[in-house]
Amino acid sequence: MEMKGIQQAVAGARMAYRTGRTRPLAFRVKQLKALQKMLTENEDKIFQALKKDLHKSQFDVAIFEVVGLQNEITLALNKLPDWTAPEFVSKNMLTIMDEVYIHREPLGVVLIMGAWNYPLALVIQPLIGAIAAGNAVVIKPSEVSENMAQLLQKLLPQYLDKELYPVVNGAVPETTELLKLQFDHILFTGSSSVGKIVMEAAAKHLTPVTLELGGKSPCYINKNCNLDVACRRIAWARYVNCGQTCIAPDYILFNIWLDPLQMFYGDDPQTSPDYGRIVNRHHLSRLLSLLEGLKVTHGGDYNTQQLYLAPTIVANVDPNAKVMQEEIFGPVLPIVPVAGAEDAINFINNRDKPLALYIFTNDKKLINRMIAETSSGGVTVNDCMIHYSISSLPFGGIGKSGIGAYHGKFTFETFSHRRACVIKSFRMESLNSVRYPPATESKLKWTRWLLMKSHGSSRMKQMMIGLLGVLIAMALKVNNKYLHLYSATHPG
Numbered sequence: 001m002e003m004k005g006i007q008q009a010v011a012g013a014r015m016a017y018r019t020g021r022t023r024p025l026a027f028r029v030k031q032l033k034a035l036q037k038m039l040t041e042n043e044d045k046i047f048q049a050l051k052k053d054l055h056k057s058q059f060d061v062a063i064f065e066v067v068g069l070q071n072e073i074t075l076a077l078n079k080l081p082d083w084t085a086p087e088f089v090s091k092n093m094l095t096i097m098d099e100v101y102i103h104r105e106p107l108g109v110v111l112i113m114g115a116w117n118y119p120l121a122l123v124i125q126p127l128i129g130a131i132a133a134g135n136a137v138v139i140k141p142s143e144v145s146e147n148m149a150q151l152l153q154k155l156l157p158q159y160l161d162k163e164l165y166p167v168v169n170g171a172v173p174e175t176t177e178l179l180k181l182q183f184d185h186i187l188f189t190g191s192s193s194v195g196k197i198v199m200e201a202a203a204k205h206l207t208p209v210t211l212e213l214g215g216k217s218p219c220y221i222n223k224n225c226n227l228d229v230a231c232r233r234i235a236w237a238r239y240v241n242c243g244q245t246c247i248a249p250d251y252i253l254f255n256i257w258l259d260p261l262q263m264f265y266g267d268d269p270q271t272s273p274d275y276g277r278i279v280n281r282h283h284l285s286r287l288l289s290l291l292e293g294l295k296v297t298h299g300g301d302y303n304t305q306q307l308y309l310a311p312t313i314v315a316n317v318d319p320n321a322k323v324m325q326e327e328i329f330g331p332v333l334p335i336v337p338v339a340g341a342e343d344a345i346n347f348i349n350n351r352d353k354p355l356a357l358y359i360f361t362n363d364k365k366l367i368n369r370m371i372a373e374t375s376s377g378g379v380t381v382n383d384c385m386i387h388y389s390i391s392s393l394p395f396g397g398i399g400k401s402g403i404g405a406y407h408g409k410f411t412f413e414t415f416s417h418r419r420a421c422v423i424k425s426f427r428m429e430s431l432n433s434v435r436y437p438p439a440t441e442s443k444l445k446w447t448r449w450l451l452m453k454s455h456g457s458s459r460m461k462q463m464m465i466g467l468l469g470v471l472i473a474m475a476l477k478v479n480n481k482y483l484h485l486y487s488a489t490h491p492g
């Protein structure tokens with residue numbers, strides 16, 4: 001896309017946003033339903049694009065890319081009236097007769113930048129919440145999964161409002177241009193290094209960011225567990241999408257491994273319809289360089305032409321090895337021996353806070369201890385990646401693995417401004433008069449008391465407090481009258 005085209009797309013989205021047409025719920029519902037239609041009517045085109053980009057199977061496209069989106073749209077459609085309703089909150093005594101509530105308003109024009117590994121899900125999932133919250137959205141798919149990027153650019157304008165939701169395609173020059181422009185929020189999914197570039201560009205406009213980054217997600221296996229089941233669940237999570245999953249277990253803290261891979265992909269994974277491919281040559285050679293000098297325990301064979309790298313395991317890995325210094329993002333699983341839980345906790349805490357942490361054990365006390373003594377974006381115990389699929393949980397990182405979170409209502413919140421609203425009436429002026437000059441000891445006491453008291457927001461409580469408010473106001477009226485009388489008869 002030409003630079004002028006990018007500027008026009010963003011300016012067009014802002015002009016369209018200013019018309020106010022995203023505000024009514026009916027409009028948002030219409031767009032969400034259109035998005036739903038886009039997913040169902042184009043199943044095959046979506047599958048073909050993902051097959052070309054990442055050799056994804058039909059099963060994986062359905063389970064990992066599409067089902068989650070359909071669920072998120074249904075949730076947003078069902079909950080939108082609740083999410084957008086004013087949230088009445090507790091108040092202090094000074095405002096007991098007033099309406100006090102939080103109003104969720106759209107942020108404006110937001111930018112969503114996706115990654116290439118789940119190129120449909122990682123663009124559409126945030127888009128659902130951004131539309132639900134009433135924003136205009138500029139969509140930047142990853143150029144690395146080029147077939148999906150092109151498909152999104154073709155399909156989205158056919159279903160959604162063309163001006164409000166433009167798709168900008170391109171690589172680094174186009175993204176650099178895009179990031180010079182002003183947005184009201186940026187949600188970026190990708191690497192920490194590009195995350196820093198995005199944050200720096202956003203800072204120039206004081207634009208808030210949500211950064212969905214990556215890192216090395218550890219997986220600790222305690223000997224008190226069903227090792228057979230543990231290894232199967234870990235292998236599923238590590239090797240799906242050829243290991244290119246942000247929350248895949250990056251390395252194992254343990255010392256043995258039972259091998260379920262033959263069961264998953266047969267004797268020759270290269271011929272298995274369920275096994276994916278590396279996205280491009282650059283990433284294949286990056287992965288091969290991580291294996292240099294290591295004694296591969298399982299797999300390791302590759303085919304550059306086919307972008308194939310076998311499901312690979314490397315046992316007894318030195319924590320200082322290259323494969324332990326960066327996120328692997330491929331079908332390689334290092335196993336680092338640890339002496340026990342204490343050692344594993346120290347290992348985790350000595351590194352950057354990960355996006356996900358996995359613990360396999362039957363020991364409830366140990367589960368609680370590991371959750372209490374470590375930190376990560378999310379944690380799943382006795383399985384991997386499942387927390388991602390629960391829309392009532394916030395999904396995001398901490399520290400180097402990200403800033404902010406989304407999914408379900410959290411996406412709606414990410415793209416909404418919580419506006420503090422107080423609607424006062426002109427009545428009950430005696431209640432307010434205690435804060436007006438001239439200041440007196442008595443007024444100070446009253447104001448302090450009125451400001452301090454905080455009350456719940458239930459209807460019953462509000463009514464009781466209202467009644468109390470009238471009584472206080474009456475008391476203050478008498479008190480004020482008395483004060484005036486007193487000052488008139490006692491001048492000075």
Ligand SMILES: NC(=O)c1ccc[n+]([C@@H]2O[C@H](COP(=O)([O-])OP(=O)(O)OC[C@H]3O[C@@H](n4cnc5c(N)ncnc54)[C@H](O)[C@@H]3O)[C@@H](O)[C@H]2O)c1
Nearest residue numbers: 114115116141142143172175190191194212213214215246
């Ligand atoms: N937390 C999550 O939800 C999540 C999901 C998927 C991937 N990830 C992480 O993303 C990483 C892999 O994805 P990726 O390779 O697409 O990430 P990336 O950071 O290379 O690219 C992401 C986006 O940034 C843009 N970009 C790349 N270089 C740029 C530059 N110099 N200036 C401006 N923009 C630039 C790309 O066009 C792309 O849209 C991994 O670290 C993975 O863990 C995180």
Ligand SMILES: CC(C)=CCC/C(C)=C/CC/C(C)=C/C=O
Nearest residue numbers: 064118121245246247385388389
């Ligand atoms: C429980 C099942 C079958 C699916 C879990 C869904 C899941 C873990 C999806 C991950 C998709 C994703 C966008 C990862 C980011 O890199």
